Amino acid sequence: MGIIKKRFDAVVVGSGAGGSAAAWRLSSQGLRVLVLEAGPKFDPNRDYKLDQPDWERHMFPDLPGSRGLFTIDTLDPLDPKEQELRSWGRASGIRVRGPRREPNGPAYWHVQGIGGSTLHFAGESHRMHPKAMQLQSKYGAGHDWPVTYADLEPYYTTCEQLVGVAGPANQGARWRSKPYPLPPHPLSTPAQRLVAAGKELGMNWQANSRAALSKPYDGRPACNYCANCTRGCPLGDKGSADVTYIPKGLSSGQVTLKSKCPVVRIFPESNGRIKAINYLENGQLQLVETPILIMAAGVVQTPRLLLTNKHLSHPDGLANSSGQVGRNLMETLFWSSTGFLPGLNNSHMGLPTDAICWDFNAPDSIPDTVGGCRFISAAQEIGFTGPIAYAARAIGGFGHKLKQAVRDSFGSAISVSAIGEFIPNDGTFVDLDPQETDGFGIPLPRLHSHLEPGEIKRLRFMARKSRRLLQEAGVEHLVEEYGAWDFFSTTHTFGTCRMGEDPTTSVIDANCRSHDHPNLYITDASIFPSSGGGESPSLTIQALATRAADVIAGGKPLRPSVPS
Ligand SMILES: Cc1cc2nc3c(=O)[nH]c(=O)nc-3n(C[C@H](O)[C@H](O)[C@H](O)COP(=O)(O)OP(=O)(O)OC[C@H]3O[C@@H](n4cnc5c(N)ncnc54)[C@H](O)[C@@H]3O)c2cc1C
Numbered sequence: 181m182g183i184i185k186k187r188f189d190a191v192v193v194g195s196g197a198g199g200s201a202a203a204w205r206l207s208s209q210g211l212r213v214l215v216l217e218a219g220p221k222f223d224p225n226r227d228y229k230l231d232q233p234d235w236e237r238h239m240f241p242d243l244p245g246s247r248g249l250f251t252i253d254t255l256d257p258l259d260p261k262e263q264e265l266r267s268w269g270r271a272s273g274i275r276v277r278g279p280r281r282e283p284n285g286p287a288y289w290h291v292q293g294i295g296g297s298t299l300h301f302a303g304e305s306h307r308m309h310p311k312a313m314q315l316q317s318k319y320g321a322g323h324d325w326p327v328t329y330a331d332l333e334p335y336y337t338t339c340e341q342l343v344g345v346a347g348p349a350n351q352g353a354r355w356r357s358k359p360y361p362l363p364p365h366p367l368s369t370p371a372q373r374l375v376a377a378g379k380e381l382g383m384n385w386q387a388n389s390r391a392a393l394s395k396p397y398d399g400r401p402a403c404n405y406c407a408n409c410t411r412g413c414p415l416g417d418k419g420s421a422d423v424t425y426i427p428k429g430l431s432s433g434q435v436t437l438k439s440k441c442p443v444v445r446i447f448p449e450s451n452g453r454i455k456a457i458n459y460l461e462n463g464q465l466q467l468v469e470t471p472i473l474i475m476a477a478g479v480v481q482t483p484r485l486l487l488t489n490k491h492l493s494h495p496d497g498l499a500n501s502s503g504q505v506g507r508n509l510m511e512t513l514f515w516s517s518t519g520f521l522p523g524l525n526n527s528h529m530g531l532p533t534d535a536i537c538w539d540f541n542a543p544d545s546i547p548d549t550v551g552g553c554r555f556i557s558a559a560q561e562i563g564f565t566g567p568i569a570y571a572a573r574a575i576g577g578f579g580h581k582l583k584q585a586v587r588d589s590f591g592s593a594i595s596v597s598a599i600g601e602f603i604p605n606d607g608t609f610v611d612l613d614p615q616e617t618d619g620f621g622i623p624l625p626r627l628h629s630h631l632e633p634g635e636i637k638r639l640r641f642m643a644r645k646s647r648r649l650l651q652e653a654g655v656e657h658l659v660e661e662y663g664a665w666d667f668f669s670t671t672h673t674f675g676t677c678r679m680g681e682d683p684t685t686s687v688i689d690a691n692c693r694s695h696d697h698p699n700l701y702i703t704d705a706s707i708f709p710s711s712g713g714g715e716s717p718s719l720t721i722q723a724l725a726t727r728a729a730d731v732i733a734g735g736k737p738l739r740p741s742v743p744s
């Protein structure tokens with residue numbers, strides 16, 4: 181085993197949204213940081229395929245080590261009465277034909293690599309609704325956050341400035357101490373139609389706040405509206421961590437970054453402090469001591485690492501005296517409806533998710549259930565950007581008729597997607613698979629999922645509103661719908677190491693520090709106590725991570741903002 185002699189002030193595990201933001205902030209305060217990333221480094225020019233003739237056949241690329249391993253337990257049976265929430269496509273027919281829910285694609289696909297899942301995120305950049313952070317005390321459901329919106333506000337602002345977020349001034353309940361650094365993006369053709377249809381229905385649609393540059397910013401170019409952010413942005417205007425926090429951290433000279441170096445063991449001392457970790461480099465085990473350990477390996481791998489590291493002093497795993505590590509997983513409660521709109525052109529171009537409606541986002545805005553949702557314009561986001569999607573998903577058939585139909589309809593897809601609150605329940609969690617292990621004999625994480633009636637109610641609301649909007653926009657026949665009733669999905673996923681004030685019911689405190697280990701911090705999406713009503717998570721992860729870094733470096737966070 182190699183022993184790393186160089187001394188670091190902190191080791192960060194994972195270089196995604198939370199790990200990269202923590203590392204940058206620590207380095208900006210003079211700390212020496214080692215970032216260990218399990219996945220490879222992607223090269224946009226070499227690896228992303230948007231300039232190739234067969235671009236549509238490539239989703240975000242796979243490189244050796246860029247997919248994490250996991251298993252999924254048996255999913256919920258489907259209630260045959262719930263036909264209105266079935267996923268279907270005009271070409272594919274009913275998507276889930278068996279009696280149970282099925283994983284949507286790989287179910288948990290968060291790229292492992294320098295930048296983590298921001299590499300293939302769409303780039304929505306959202307602040308939490310202040311009320312969604314007080315779910316238990318205000319609405320009697322889920323859990324409260326131990327920090328408030330005001331605590332996070334200065335960090336939201338810092339992160340938005342660093343990333344170069346483009347968005348509109350009016351953000352409703354999300355008051356701001358500073359405007360966005362960049363103006364909002366122009367709306368694509370389907371988004372314009374949804375704004376107009378929403379107005380007829382009394383719904384307020386607006387430009388979405390996006391981690392994509394509407395103007396050149398900080399040495400990066402403006403977006404070219406190629407519409408394919410989730411395949412990897414070749415231009416570098418999308419605010420993924422590899423082009424924002426990571427280069428900033430590296431340029432400080434304080435960050436050492438290693439790819440293809442998974443952390444496998446964590447060693448605590450008898451007093452609870454973490455002393456050292458083991459990671460693998462070129463198949464060799466390396467040992468590095470650290471005064472501070474920051475876990476940011478994501479919602480699945482962070483609990484897995486904590487649970488697999490059992491010691492005599494911590495027989496249930498690290499940071500787990502509450503028994504909450506792995507619990508409170510929140511999956512993606514999503515819905516999507518699509519139709520063709522005669523006369524609509526160019527809906528395959530533009531910035532994905534460019535328009536949003538927040539009207540139903542507060543926790544009390546959907547009748548008879550706690551938890552909100554949001555709606556977006558989604559034709560580009562869900563992949564109606566090339567002819568294969570039209571032919572294979574929404575048209576079907578073959579020969580001359582198919583070709584003609586693709587010609588006639590191409591560029592006329594209009595879609596509404598919604599994401600809603602997922603209230604944690606006892607059946608949705610991550611544990612260790614009792615049988616399956618990786619190449620080193622370490623148990624794989626196992627995902628469990630269950631939908632409660634409240635989730636079904638919210639889904640029904642989301643589906644009905646989406647259909648109504650498309651109808652108002654002029655769509656006569658839908659061509660595809662899919663959602664979380666029959667598909668288990670985790671694009672936006674939270675929980676498994678919840679933050680909270682009470683050490684018996686949570687894993688970390690308000691400053692992201694473990695209740696059990698004074699020098700162990702967690703700064704990824706696993707720490708969210710609640711999911712919010714559809715807010716995208718990366719900006720909040722980064723705000724929490726930079727705030728934790730300030731506590732580590734200086735003892736206290738920035739003062740909370742006051743509403744202006
Ligand atoms: C298709 C898609 C679209 C999305 N769109 C949006 C969006 O528009 N806006 C938004 O805000 N969010 C979006 N998300 C969600 C968002 O990308 C994630 O929630 C967020 O990036 C998670 O950050 P994280 O720090 O928790 O984890 P990750 O970004 O997943 O980072 C974890 C990192 O840890 C590494 N790691 C794991 N195990 C180890 C180990 N043992 N040792 C060392 N390293 C390890 C992983 O390789 C990974 O790089 C999207 C997600 C997907 C999949």
Ligand code: SF4
Pocket residue numbers: 303392393402403404405406407408409410412413414415416417418530531532
């Ligand atoms: S639409 Fe803009 S942000 Fe998205 S991949 Fe294309 S250039 Fe990048």
